[in-house]
Amino acid sequence: MxxxxxxxxxxxxxxxxxxxxxxxxxxxxxxxxxxxxxxxxxxxxxxxxxxxxxxxxxxxxxxxxxxxxxxxxxxxxxxxxxxxxxxxxxxxxxxxxxxxxxxxxxxxxxxxxxxxxQTTSPNxxxxxxxxxSFEPLEEPLGEPSPPKRADANARRGSRIAPDWTPSPECNAFAAREGLTPEETARAAAEFRDYWSARPGRDAAKLDWPATWRNRVRQIADRKRPAGAAGGAKTGGHRPQPVSMAGLLAERRRQAPIPPDVPGEGRILRAV
Structure with missing residues (x-):
């Protein structure tokens, strides 16, 4: 120039x-x-x-x-x-x-x-x-931004591996939930086949061990008896339906007899 x-x-x-x-x-x-x-x-x-x-x-x-x-x-x-x-x-x-x-x-x-x-800045x-000069700068003025593609892929999750098997920790969790080794092996095969055949974005998960633990909990809940399933919330007793006649009979039985009324007959006042 x-x-x-x-x-x-x-x-x-x-x-x-x-x-x-x-x-x-x-x-x-x-x-x-x-x-x-x-x-x-x-x-x-x-x-x-x-x-x-x-x-x-x-x-x-x-x-x-x-x-x-x-x-x-x-x-x-x-x-x-x-x-x-x-x-x-x-x-x-x-x-x-x-x-x-x-x-x-x-x-x-x-x-x-x-x-x-001579300029004071090398950039x-x-x-x-x-x-x-109108020539482009050889060095960037600022720090380059880190790539974000890896983070985006991590947030989207991944599909299950074709040869997926439960880890020792996953097998130990199934045993604590009451599953036998045979039941665990069958559940693992069904789990792998189900998620391998499922299409679309729903088949991608962020944490496959957590998904496996949820499936084990579902199987363990079906194995428990009906009373044990409700025992965690009602203390082992299933609540029975209450009728109005039964409620009045219970109140009549528990109410004291007034001393000025002869016999056992009395009028139950509404409360």
Whole structure:
């Protein structure tokens, strides 16, 4: 990038803003020797215009005496980007000191940067006479965010393995719930086949040992007698239905007989 070329391009008067943008892009690629090999596709992309607009603008610049274009060909005879020579500004280097171009036999411009101020941060580009380069930063400014795909997969769970078998801890839990080794083996086979054949997202679980323990509890509850199943809540006694006649008879039996009423007959007052 030639600072002289950019400073000179800023002072030129163009008919349209698009022509000005094309001129600034070309000046940004001009080296200290006043030449550049930038292609028209690159100019059009950075100036936000079409290639036809770039061709028209370069023809205007050439007719105004601002640039000179020289056609270039590859060694196989095909066309490549033109050599653009900036005529307007004075450049510090001479073309006689240029290096050899590896695309054609023409001398290539020297692209050594001219640095006038050292920046304090290694993540920021060097400042050249108050202008900064438009090249992307090589290092990120902040710490990269950790990948979240593994956490998302963990929250979704996984399907049961085709060769799943209960672990020793799972077998011990089944034994504590009252299952025999034969019942545990049969329950494990049914558990594996059921979840292997179940389709959809419901077949993915976060904790398969916990799912197995829930299944063991269901089997153990079915094995317990009816009184034992209700004993945890009612003390082993199933509550019996109570009728109004039975309630009145019980109240009549427990109520004391008034001393002023002869015999055992009495009127039960409503409470």
């Amino acid at each position: 030639s600072v002289q070329a950019i400073t000179w391009a800023l002072d030129q008067e163009c008919k349209t803003a698009t022509d000005k943008a094309v001129l600034m892009v070309v000046a940004n690629y001009v080296g200290p020797d006043g030449t550049t090999f930038v292609g028209q596709e690159t100019i059009a992309r950075q100036a936000c215009c079409s290639i036809k607009t770039v061709e028209r603008a370069l023809a205007i610049f050439e007719s105004a005496g601002w640039i000179v274009r020289e056609r270039r060909h590859r060694r196989d005879g095909s066309r490549t980007s033109d050599l653009i020579i900036s005529i307007g500004p004075n450049h510090p280097e001479k073309r006689a000191q240029d290096q050899t171009d590896n695309v054609s036999d023409r001398q290539a411009p020297n692209r050594q940067p001219v640095q006038t101020k 920021l580009p060097d400042c050249v006479s108050g202008l900064t």
